[in-house]
Amino acid sequence: MSEFSSKVRVQPRYVAHLDMDAFYASVELLRYPELRGQAVAIGGGSDHQPVVLADGSRSYATLRHYIGRGVITTSTYEARALGIFSAMGIMKAAKLAPDAVLLPTDFDAYRHYSRLFKAAVASITPHIEDRGIDEIYIDLSDQSEPIHIVAARIKKAVTDATGLSCSIGVASNKLLAKICSDLEKPNGLTILTEADLEIRIWPLSVRKINGIGPKAAEKLEQLNIRTIAELAKADPGALQDTFGSSYGAWLHNVAHGIDDRPVVTHSEPKSISRETTFERDLHATTDRTTLYEIFKKLCERLASDLQRKGYIGRTVGIKLRFTDFSAVTRDVTLPMSTDDANAIRRAAGECLRRVTFHQKLRLLGVRVSTLEKKDTRTTSQPSLQGDLFATDADSV
Structure with a gap:
């Protein structure tokens, strides 16, 4: 080995996962600050808007009086403590917390705040992978400042731009960063080192790994595998026999914190x-x-x-x-x-x-x-028949 190559240092990889805290609910609390600290659910139709009373105060609908089959889109942490989570039927949620406040969804507002927080992060680093309305991955490997300072600066920029808090997990790859961002919610900042894997990640349920759903977890439980530690210690051959060669090998790798996926800063929607x-x-x-x-x-x-x-x-x-x-x-x-x-x-x-x-x-x-x-070309407006639900006046 040459003298030069022996002195070469491998640049450490730092990937952050930023997840906005109870995003939809937090946006609503900006609009209705008097609801802070209360159990609030977001979902259903638009017929349960808050009503402004004569004295200027607001009257809010509650889960108790909801009739329909709408689902919870999200909820505040206080509502989650009562068992109310996203995708739960509102009628079921009403049995758990009948006096929880129910607000309608406002996706235009959520998209507005989504654009604000992403722009705030982009002002610090352009290496961002958009993963949806309330989460992104950030490649911080090229940052010259200590990583905890950069992450804290990103959190402050997001709060300054939106008035909302976020949680950030930083690790050597996307898999671990996503798990970390959930460890200290809300308003958390978790930085995972290689030495922390067995201490902080292995005791967690296998469901904490993004990509292990209910059916896979059920199969793993049949193999007496419930935690990430048990998955890491499982025989790789047995995993491949049960789940197939590709998914079985993936399970073995992720349990050991192995994930080589890059942060994709640009992709075209399909x-x-x-x-x-x-x-x-x-x-x-x-x-x-x-x-x-x-x-x-x-x-x-x-x-x-x-x-x-x-x-x-x-x-x-x-x-x-x-x-x-x-x-x-x-x-x-x-x-x-x-x-x-x-x-x-x-x-x-x-x-x-x-x-x-x-x-x-x-x-x-x-x-x-x-x-x-889209470019400067003229787009089409094809002359097709009217749609099935149209009235005669609307049909062309």
Whole structure:
């Protein structure tokens, strides 16, 4: 080994996972600060808006009086302490905490604050992988400052820009960083070293590993594997026999903290979609007017999303879910790409005409795929038939 090579130092890899704390709920608490410290659930339709009283105070709906099959989108930490979590049915949540406040979702506000916090992080480092409305990965390997100072600076920038708190986990890879960001919530900052793996990560449940879902966890439990430590000590051959060679090898690696995935700072979306689950099942004929308004609004919001993100697309599709939970999808490819709401509606309406409505509907979605960046070219507004839910005046 040459004298030069013996002095070469490998640059340590630092990956941060930033997760906004109870994001939707926290945004709502900016608007309604008097609810801080209370059990608050976000979800359901828009018919439970706060009411301003004569004295200027607000009256809030509670879970106790909710009727419908909506689900909880998120909840404050106080509500979580009572057992109320995202994706739980609101009626079920009402049995656990009937006096918890219920607020409607406001995704326009959440997207606004999402853009604010990501811009704040980007002002410090551009090496960001967008993972959704409330979380990002950040590659901090090239930072000259001590890593805890950089992470603290990012947290402060996010709070200054939004008034909201976030939790950051820093480790040698994305897998461990994501686990770490959840260890000291809310407003946490966790930096994991190689020596911390067995102490802080191994005692955790295997479900803490992103990629191990309920079915895999159930199979692991049948092998008497419940913690990450037990998974790390399991025979790799036995894991591959049970889960297949690829997933079995992955389980062995992640239990030992091995993850070589890069922080991807740019990727093009494959599709953009909007969908909604109805408060009650809707009939294609008797609820035609209601369905049309929902359908039209979905197409308008989808077009707005495309325009805001600077994309146009050629393939328009629909997604339907019926009362029995069976799902149907249809799509059509246009002669030219578009981001126009009317063009999307007419194309999606063409897809609706190819569906047999044998039951009532519980969900409707619209998507645009085969995306490309919009330029100065004129986009299409294809002359298709009117959609299935349209009135005669709306049909073209």
